[in-house]
Amino acid sequence: MTAYLITSVSVVGAAPTDLLIRDGVVAEVGPGLTAPDATVVDGTGLVALPGLVDLHTHLREPGREDAETVESGSRAAALGGYTAVCAMANTSPVADTAGVVEQVWRLGREASLVDVQPIGAVTVGLAGERLAELGAMADSAARVRIFSDDGHCVADPKLMRRALEYVKAFDGIIAQHAEEPRLTEGAQMHEGEVSTRLGLIGWPAVAEEAIIARDVLLTEHVGSRLHVCHVSTAGSVEVLRQAKARGVRVTAEVTPHHLLLTDERAESYDPVFKVNPPLRTASDVTALRAALADGVIDVIATDHAPHSVEDKECEWAYARPGMLGLETALSIALDVLGPEWDLIAERMSRTPARIAGLTGHGADPAPGVPANLTLIDPAARRTIEPAELASRSRNTPYARMTLPGRIVATFLRGEPTVLDGKAVK
Structure with a gap:
C-alpha cells in the first residue's frame, strides 16, 4: 500500500499542516512532516474534510x-x-x-x-x-x-x-x-x-x-x-x-x-x-x-x-x-x-x-483514523458540463452553471480514488 504525504493542507478549516497516510490510516498530523517513501500531494490552498x-x-x-x-x-x-x-x-x-x-x-x-x-x-x-x-x-x-x-x-x-x-x-x-x-x-x-x-x-x-x-x-x-x-x-x-x-x-x-x-x-x-x-x-x-x-x-x-x-x-x-x-x-x-x-x-x-452506523467514516483526519477523506480547492470555480459527468445520465439541473469549489482528491482507506480531480480508475 502506497504512503501519501499531503503537505500544507487545512484540516476542516484549521491552519495549514501536513498529513501522512500510511497503511490505510492517517499516521501523523503536524507541520514539517517528512516521509521519503511517500508520494507527495501538494495541499497548498486545499481543505481536507472527512x-x-x-x-x-x-x-x-x-x-x-x-x-x-x-x-x-x-x-x-x-x-x-x-x-x-x-x-x-x-x-x-x-x-x-x-x-x-x-x-x-x-x-x-x-x-x-x-x-x-x-x-x-x-x-x-x-x-x-x-x-x-x-x-x-x-x-x-x-x-x-x-x-x-x-x-x-x-x-x-x-x-x-x-x-x-x-x-x-x-x-x-x-x-x-x-x-x-x-x-x-x-x-x-x-x-x-x-x-x-x-x-x-x-x-x-x-x-x-x-x-x-x-x-x-x-x-x-x-x-x-x-x-x-x-x-x-x-x-x-x-x-x-x-x-x-x-x-x-x-x-x-x-x-x-x-x-x-x-x-x-x-x-x-x-x-x-x-x-x-x-x-x-x-x-x-x-x-x-x-x-x-x-x-x-x-x-x-x-x-x-x-x-x-x-x-x-x-x-x-x-x-x-x-x-x-x-x-x-x-x-x-x-x-x-x-x-x-x-x-x-x-x-x-x-x-x-x-x-x-458506518464505522470508519465521518471522522476528521487525525492520527489512527481510517484515511477516508477528501481534498477540496475552495478557490476554484467550475462550469458544470453534463457530458463531462461520470454518471451514465445527464439530468443535472446545474448544467452550464458556474459553482464554487473543486474536488482535487478523494481517499478511501488510504487509497486514492480521485487524484488531481480525475478518477484513478
Whole structure:
C-alpha cells in the first residue's frame, strides 16, 4: 500500500499542516512532516474534510443499468468527494430480500470506489401492503440498518407502526418518503402561484407535512428511530423542530436542489427541474437553510436520481422526477453555506455516518483514523458540463452553471480514488 504525504493542507478549516497516510490510516498530523517513501500531494490552498457520506443515493442497479450502475454511480460519488453512499431500494428487482441487498453490496465492493451500503425496502415490492424481509436483510452480509420505500410513501399507518416496531429490535431506522398519495394524485409541481399560472396540477406542502407529523407521533409512541427523506417545506421544518424539542428520535435530510432552486424553474417546462418532492418557494428555501444551520435538519443528502434520456427528455407530464447530485453536492453546500467547514463536515460526513452506523467514516483526519477523506480547492470555480459527468445520465439541473469549489482528491482507506480531480480508475 502506497504512503501519501499531503503537505500544507487545512484540516476542516484549521491552519495549514501536513498529513501522512500510511497503511490505510492517517499516521501523523503536524507541520514539517517528512516521509521519503511517500508520494507527495501538494495541499497548498486545499481543505481536507472527512470523506463525505450520502444517506440517499439511487444507483439503479439491478434493473436500470442504462441510467446508472453501481460502478458508474460510485465513480460519480468519489469525484464528488464521497467515500460512502447508501443505495436506495427502488431497483428492479426491488431490494426487499437478503439476496438483492447482498448483490448491491458485493457490486460496491467490486467497484472499490466508495463503500456502498444498501438500504432495504420497507414493504415487498414497494407496494405498501406487507413488510419485506427486514430481519433477513439486517442479518445478511450487507448488514442493512436503514429501510425505505423511497419513491413511495409507507402510507398505511398500521404498517408504518409495525415497521418501526420491527426495526427497534436491532436499532434500525425507517426512512420515510413523506407524501400523502391521496393529496398528490396527478401532481406535477409544487402547488402555489406558479402552478396556477402554468396550469399544472399542484403538489401541496401539507401532503409532506401531514405524513411527517403522523410518523413523528408513531415514532414517539413506539420509541423507535425515524429518518425523514428530502424535507422540502417550511411547515415540515416546524413539525421536526417541535418533535426534536420533545426528544423524539427523528433525523432529517435536505437535498442540495431544495437548498438552491425554487418552483419558478418550472416556468421553463424543462423536465430536468421535475423532482419529487417538487422544488418549493423561496420562503421554503430560506427556512430549509436556517434549519440546516441550526440542526433541525441533520444532513445534506443528494437524492442522486439518474434517468435515461428517454425518461427525462420528453414532455414535462411524462418525464420521470429526479436530478443528479453526487458530483455537485459539495459545491452547492459551499455556495449556500459559505466556507463553514465544520458545519459542512458535520452535515455531509460526521452526522450521516453516525446515522447510518458506518464505522470508519465521518471522522476528521487525525492520527489512527481510517484515511477516508477528501481534498477540496475552495478557490476554484467550475462550469458544470453534463457530458463531462461520470454518471451514465445527464439530468443535472446545474448544467452550464458556474459553482464554487473543486474536488482535487478523494481517499478511501488510504487509497486514492480521485487524484488531481480525475478518477484513478
